[in-house]
Amino acid sequence: xxxxxxxxxxxxxxxxxxISWFQSGAIERRRISSxxxxxEAVRLLLSRVKSHNWDAAYAQLANSxxxxxxxFIHTFSGDDGSLRTYASLENYDVWPLHSNGRLATVRTxxxxxxxxxxxxxxxxxxxxxxxxAWKVLWSTAALPKLAxxxxxxxxxxxDVINRGAADDWGVQNVDSPRVRIVSMNAVxxxxxIVIVGEIVNEDTVPAYVDVNATLLxxxxxxxxxxxxxxxxxxxxxxxxxxxxxxxxxxxxxxxIKSVRMDAKSMLVPASADPVIEVTGQKLQKDALGKMxxxxxxxxxxxxxxxxxxxLASYYDSNGKVIWVSDGYVDQALLPQTPxxxxxxxxxxxxxxxxxxxxxxxxxxxxxx
Amino acid sequence: xxTVITWLLCSLAAAMPATAAELHAPKDIAAxxxxxxxxxGDSHGxxxxxxxxxxxxxxxxxxxxxSIPGTDIEKAGxxxxxxxxxxxxxxxxxxxAAEADRLSLLVHPSRxxxxxxxxxxxxxxxxxxxxxxxxxxxxxxxxxxxxxxxxASHAQPTNRGIAWIRLTSAAKASSAKIxxxxxxTTETRVVEQVASExxxxxxxxxxxxxxxxxxxxxxxDCSGNNVPxxxxxxxxxxxxxxxxxxDAPIKKGIAKAEMPVVGNARISVASxxxxxxxxxxxxxx
Numbered sequence: 001x002x003x004x005x006x007x008x009x010x011x012x013x014x015x016x017x018x019i020s021w022f023q024s025g026a027i028e029r030r031r032i033s034s035x036x037x038x039x040e041a042v043r044l045l046l047s048r049v050k051s052h053n054w055d056a057a058y059a060q061l062a063n064s065x066x067x068x069x070x071x072f073i074h075t076f077s078g079d080d081g082s083l084r085t086y087a088s089l090e091n092y093d094v095w096p097l098h099s100n101g102r103l104a105t106v107r108t109x110x111x112x113x114x115x116x117x118x119x120x121x122x123x124x125x126x127x128x129x130x131x132x133a134w135k136v137l138w139s140t141a142a143l144p145k146l147a148x149x150x151x152x153x154x155x156x157x158x159d160v161i162n163r164g165a166a167d168d169w170g171v172q173n174v175d176s177p178r179v180r181i182v183s184m185n186a187v188x189x190x191x192x193i194v195i196v197g198e199i200v201n202e203d204t205v206p207a208y209v210d211v212n213a214t215l216l217x218x219x220x221x222x223x224x225x226x227x228x229x230x231x232x233x234x235x236x237x238x239x240x241x242x243x244x245x246x247x248x249x250x251x252x253x254x255x256i257k258s259v260r261m262d263a264k265s266m267l268v269p270a271s272a273d274p275v276i277e278v279t280g281q282k283l284q285k286d287a288l289g290k291m292x293x294x295x296x297x298x299x300x301x302x303x304x305x306x307x308x309x310x311l312a313s314y315y316d317s318n319g320k321v322i323w324v325s326d327g328y329v330d331q332a333l334l335p336q337t338p339x340x341x342x343x344x345x346x347x348x349x350x351x352x353x354x355x356x357x358x359x360x361x362x363x364x365x366x367x368x
Numbered sequence: 369x370x371t372v373i374t375w376l377l378c379s380l381a382a383a384m385p386a387t388a389a390e391l392h393a394p395k396d397i398a399a400x401x402x403x404x405x406x407x408x409g410d411s412h413g414x415x416x417x418x419x420x421x422x423x424x425x426x427x428x429x430x431x432x433x434x435s436i437p438g439t440d441i442e443k444a445g446x447x448x449x450x451x452x453x454x455x456x457x458x459x460x461x462x463x464x465a466a467e468a469d470r471l472s473l474l475v476h477p478s479r480x481x482x483x484x485x486x487x488x489x490x491x492x493x494x495x496x497x498x499x500x501x502x503x504x505x506x507x508x509x510x511x512x513x514x515x516x517x518x519x520a521s522h523a524q525p526t527n528r529g530i531a532w533i534r535l536t537s538a539a540k541a542s543s544a545k546i547x548x549x550x551x552x553t554t555e556t557r558v559v560e561q562v563a564s565e566x567x568x569x570x571x572x573x574x575x576x577x578x579x580x581x582x583x584x585x586x587x588x589d590c591s592g593n594n595v596p597x598x599x600x601x602x603x604x605x606x607x608x609x610x611x612x613x614x615d616a617p618i619k620k621g622i623a624k625a626e627m628p629v630v631g632n633a634r635i636s637v638a639s640x641x642x643x644x645x646x647x648x649x650x651x652x653x
Contacts, residue, residue, distance in 0.1 A: 154619045156598050172557070175478040182641070200640055204479060204562040204596045237617055239566075239640035240600040272598045272617035279628065281611040295610065300626070358613055 035060075038104035038127035039094045041134035046108065049076050050089045062128045062135035072138060080332035081306035081365040087114035087330065102129050103137075107287070116230070116307075116328050122287050146334055151302030156272035158206050177207035179236070179265040183321050188253045189346075195246040196324040198313060199263055201236035206270035209236055211263050213246040218257040224248060231326055233311060233361050235270050242359055243313035245324035274301030276308065276333065276360040283350060286342060291350040293325070294342040297360060299333035306332050309361035310341050314353040323349040333362075391434075391449055393461035399444050399498050400466050404433040405459065413453030419463070420445035444500035465500035471508070473548045475557035480537045481564045482593055488535040488559055492548040494526050501529040509549040514561075516542045537561045541593040563593035569644030571603070571637045576626070580605075580649060582635055583624040594621050599639060607633035 035041035041060070048057035054073050061067055078084025090113040097105040103126065110121040126137040163173050184197035193215070201207045211232060215223040226246050233242035281295040293312050299305050308329040316322050327343040345353070389409030397403055411431050417424040421443040428434050428451070441447065444465045450458040472493040480487045490510060494502040508531040511521040518538070524531040531548075538544065541563045547556045567590035573582045582603055587595040601623035605612040607630050614625040627635075629649060637644035 156617060156619055158598065172474060172476075172478075175476070202640065204560070204599065206598070237615075238596065238599040240615060241602075241640070272619070275614065275616055275625075277612065277614045277625065277627070279612040280609050281613070300614075356611075359615065 035133045035135070037096075038099055038106050038134050039096050041127050041136055042094050042106045042108060042125050043092075045136050046089070046092045046094070046110070050092075060135060061138045062130055063137055067138045078330065078332075080304050080334065082330055082332035083114055083116065083119070083307045083328050084112070084330040087112040087119060090118070097124065103127070104129075104134070109288075112330070114328070114330070119328065119330055121330070124287070146337070151335055153273060153302050157270070159269045160267050174205075174267055176267055177201055177203035177205050177236075177265045179203070179207050179209050179263050181211065181261050181263050182241070184259070184261055185321050186253060186259055187322065191249060193248040193251045193253055193256070194323075195248070195259060195261075196243070196313070196321050197261075198241050198243050198321055199232070199236070200241045201238055201265075204238050205267060206238065207236045208234055208266040208268040209242070209263060210234065211244045211246060211261065213248075214260040214262070215248060215251060215256045216258045216260055222260075223256060224251070230309070231311070231324060233359050235268065235361075237270065237272060240359075241357075243311050243321065243324040243357070245326075274299055274303060274305055274333075274362055274364070276300065276305065276362060278310075278358045278360060279338065281356070281358055283353065283356070286344075290344050291347050292342040292344045293356060293358070294340065295358065296338040296340050297329065297333055298338050299335050302335050303364060304332050304334055305362040306365045307363040308333050308339070308341070309363065310343055310358060311361065312343050312345075312356055312358045314345060314349060314356045316352050317354040322352055389451060389453070389457050391451055391457055391459040393449060393459050395461075397441065397461060397463045398466045399463050399496060399500055400438040400442050402435065402438045403441075404435045405449055406433055407431070407451065410453060411451065413451055416450040416452070417447065418450070419443060419447040442498040444496075444498075464504070465502045466496035466498065468494040468502040468506040468550045468553075469497040470495045470499075470553050471548050471550055471555045473546075473555040473557055475546050475559060478558070479560045479562055482537055482541050482561050482589075482591055483539045484537045486534040487537050488544075488546070489532065490535065490546050490548065490557075491530060491532040492524075492526075492550070492555070493530050494550055502526070503529045506531075506550055511547045511549070513545045513547070514538055514542045515544075516540055539591060541596075563589040563595045564591070565589060566595050566599070566601075566639045566642045566644075569601070569637055569639055569642055571635065571644055571647060573635065573647055573649055578628075579626045580629045580633070580635075581624065581626050582637075582647070584618075584622050584637065584644070586621040587618055587623065587639070595639070597621070599623075601637060601639045603627070603635060603637055605629065605633050605635045607631055 035044050045057055045060050058064055058069050058072055091111040093109040095107055097107050106125050106127055108123050112119040127134050128137045179201050181199050187194045195213045211228040214225040226248055228244040228246050231245035236242055277298040277300055279296045283293050286292045297308055311326045313321050314323040323345055325343045325345045329341045331339045333339055389407050392406040394403055411428055415426050415428045415434055441463045444463050446462055448460050450456055474491045476489050492508045494506045496502055506526045507523055509523050510533050513519045524533055538561050542561050544559045544561055545556050547554050566587050570585045571582055573580055597618050599618045600615050603614045603625045605627050609630040612627050616623045616625045633649050635647040
């Protein structure tokens with residue numbers, strides 16, 4: 001009995017070691033260690049990046065003498081408290097684009113798992129035939145660096161004094177901000193109902209807002225309730241407008257009679273900075289042929305914005321909101337430095353979109 | 369014979385009812401004041417005091433009075449005093465609130481657009497030091513002090529403990545302190561009288577180091593009040609490079625944005641649901 005248990009534990013340990021070896025991509029690295037083709041060279045590089053074997057990945061670059069190792073590592077691991085510092089490479093797809101026998105281009109789609117959900121990054125990687133193997137020719141685009149300077153900020157901020165626990169009955173709080181849902185549209189998608197629209201802060205103080213939607217039966221009873229979660233700009237400055245979107249997966253418009261909307265607002269301390277300019281907004285197809293709204297974000301303030309979040313609302317020719325899409329940008333916004341973004345939208349919606357409006361949420365890590 | 373007489377006397381004594389005690393409480397008792405309940409008869413036994421927020425039990429010795437400390441009757445309302453020895457006797461009395469000593473002041477709303485008739489309501493509830501509502505007559509002095517120097521006051525008697533007034537907001541945006549006073553107590557609330565929606569939103573532009581700077585004229589409402597700093601003004605520029613948007617907060621009365629321009633551009637401005645003028649500008653310099 002004593003030996004049976006020991007043998008069972010030993011066998012389980014061996015099985016777990018083998019599983020973790022497979023999981024770490026070691027078998028793939030062994031298979032393609034010679035990098036006989038351009039896509040094998042890229043796969044080998046990415047498998048080493050995935051396992052954080054930075055030295056081996058860096059050694060595989062054909063132009064390592066021109067590539068700063070820290071920059072190379074930061075490309076995958078992020079810096080300045082950006083979203084990529086809270087992400088890890090989960091998987092990747094690789095397919096060759098073209099090759100002339102000496103140089104080749106390989107397209108990769110990197111799947112990151114991040115603190116806010118999955119994030120994809122599409123890159124075209126150059127590969128060079130060197131000796132009897134292919135090696136990656138890493139793009140040496142320098143990371144933006146800021147010159148030492150003083151950026152004056154006319155600091156504008158609201159602070160709130162709330163009633164204290166020791167206050168008498170009748171010592172009231174300041175009223176909640178007045179917010180209003182200015183538009184709402186229920187859209188049927190193949191797998192869900194999507195409620196999209198816009199909300200405005202009509203007050204003179206900042207508001208923390210949230211939008212709840214309840215699907216109702218004909219008799220007025222509730223079917224289900226959802227909220228906008230992160231598909232909204234939660235902090236609204238006075239007179240600021242934010243798109244919102246509430247998803248109901250698995251429901252169809254034919255199942256419901258009406259929708260009850262509920263906008264909640266709360267008075268919170270807030271700052272009017274940072275101001276983020278959204279330039280070069282265009283609806284176009286990306287490298288994978290998907291319709292995207294792309295552009296650049298420019299941080300006009302002096303502080304680093306660690307995690308920018310882009311929300312876009314699309315309008316038809318009558319000015320009605322027909323779709324809201326969003327996306328996180330995995331690079332931090334340094335002051336005055338443009339960073340590109342792209343948020344996708346369904347092709348059928350794109351054909352109806354007449355104009356659009358982009359707002360940017362900014363998450364600033366105070367410690368950075 | 370003598371035995372029979374003794375038996376009859378004992379039976380008579382046993383049949384006679386015991387003299388029952390009676391309790392008498394004062395008619396006018398204020399919350400928190402010491403007082404006594406007069407006892408006619410034997411006061412020996414257990415004393416109970418039951419009130420709106422208290423229930424007390426204690427033993428009392430022979431005497432003509434049962435003293436009740438003020439701490440036992442801090443809550444206004446009906447009380448019942450019970451004395452039990454062989455049998456129980458009781459009395460009821462009412463404790464009213466003490467002198468008005470504090471106020472609860474409810475002012476609504478805390479932000480109001482300028483020049484709005486009867487937009488502000490101030491309600492004062494007179495309370496004694498034990499938080500009982502003072503139903504007796506009290507005079508509440510309301511006063512309004514604006515940070516632009518103007519002030520006004522009005523005395524209002526309470527009705528069943530409550531005094532209220534309605535106020536029209538000032539024509540100029542300012543912060544108003546609304547106070548209510550009773551005795552030595554004063555309570556203050558702050559109401560922001562704020563500008564309404566932006567009116568005649570107007571932008572102009574100039575070039576600065578190859579960038580087009582677009583800025584608003586001082587943003588005011590239709591009464592000429594400055595729209596508060598921090599109010600967001602959205603600039604939208606459309607040119608050959610695409611569309612550019614900036615949500616810029618008003619700072620020191622104006623909102624400003626800097627934009628690169630490629631070729632001819634059209635620039636529009638909006639604040640909330642209010643639209644401003646449009647500009648057509650030429651290419652970069």
